[in-house]
Amino acid sequence: MTVRQPGSQEALSTRKPTMADVARHAGVSLKTVSRVVNQEPHVRASLQQRVQSAINALGYRRNEAAARLARGASVLTLGLVMENISNEFYSRLAAAVESATAEHEALVVFGSYEESAEKERMLIESMYARGVDSMIIVPSAADHGWLAAHAGLTTVFVDRVPPGLEAADVVLLDDVWGGRLATEHLLSHGHRRIALISDDDGVSSVHDRATGYRTALAGAGVAADESLVVRGVFEPRRAAHEVSRLLDLPAPPTAFFATNNRAAIGILQALRERPERPAYVGFDDFALADVFSPGVTVVRYDTARLARAAVDLLLNPSRAARRMKVPVELVARGSGELPPA
DSSP, X not given: OOXXXXXXXXXXTTSOOOHHHHXXXXXXXXXXXXXXXXXXXXXXXXXXXXXXXXXXXXXXXXXXXXXXXXXXXXXXXXXXXXXXXXXXXXXXXXXXXXXXXHTTTOXXXXXXXXXXXXHXXXXXXXXXXXXXXXXXXXXXXXOOGGGXXXXXXXEEEESSOOTXXXXXXXXXXXXXXXXXHHHHHHHHTTOOOEEEEOSOTTSHHHXXXXXXXXXXXXXXXXXXXXXXXXXXOOSHHHHHHHHHHHHTSSSOOSEEEESSHHHHHHHHHHHTTXXXXXXXXXXXXXXXXXXSSSBOEXXXXXXXXXHHHHHHHHHSOOXXXXXXXXXXXXXXXXXXXXXXX
């Protein structure tokens, strides 16, 4: 039988490392580790480096809830403000944020503003007034400069860059690359008339996906046809209407790129009533996407990774604004591989 020492790396693999483990690993006192973790002043740079190296080696993560209780504060509660919880992307994000905050023994409260910038501001200010001073926000396309007046509010923005805030922590998807992946995939299967079905172009993620679409077309020597570009489509029913309209053109598109899951569902709804079988690729995976015949080809990403990155930034604030990018991948299921008719 092999016996592991309490402070050994093997023993730590079965439990979360503590500050005491970090102190043993670094060869310093527990008080020194506490001072470094709590960013107290007057700690020698050499000691900070030793402690930080031990933290990295052991994978130690500070328990924010315990730290707040030790300071006499209440249990840590984070806010999550999103566009619309009924959208599958946001419901997945909410579940992932809740899971990530649970690791810190924290609570999370949700609110959705349903595409209303006025309601978004009301939600944020209402949460803040009730003591929620740390928030993850999926911002609307409206100016967010007013948030600068809330000095005690810590924010991390997800999926979109907040207009009007130059210095902000943001976790984004690699949207430009995702738009390129989708469009280049359609181009590689012989398509030259590729329509774009998109949301509000004032939202950075939508704008960047469209930029990727245009970049891919230009790279293939294909001129972007603005008559095939649809903007401001929020609901599947409206997307379906636009898809049918485009298919009725004298020179219809042979393929579609949908910049979100709602637009992709709209394409499916339109094609249910049509004889045409154009190719299509969606951005965002969604339930049953692999059940349709053909399956829906999508640009996919790890929602849990997106949420963890946001929570980590929120619980480890920095004076310097930070921007993280989560990678995306193309999942071919059949719809994007259909050749031009």
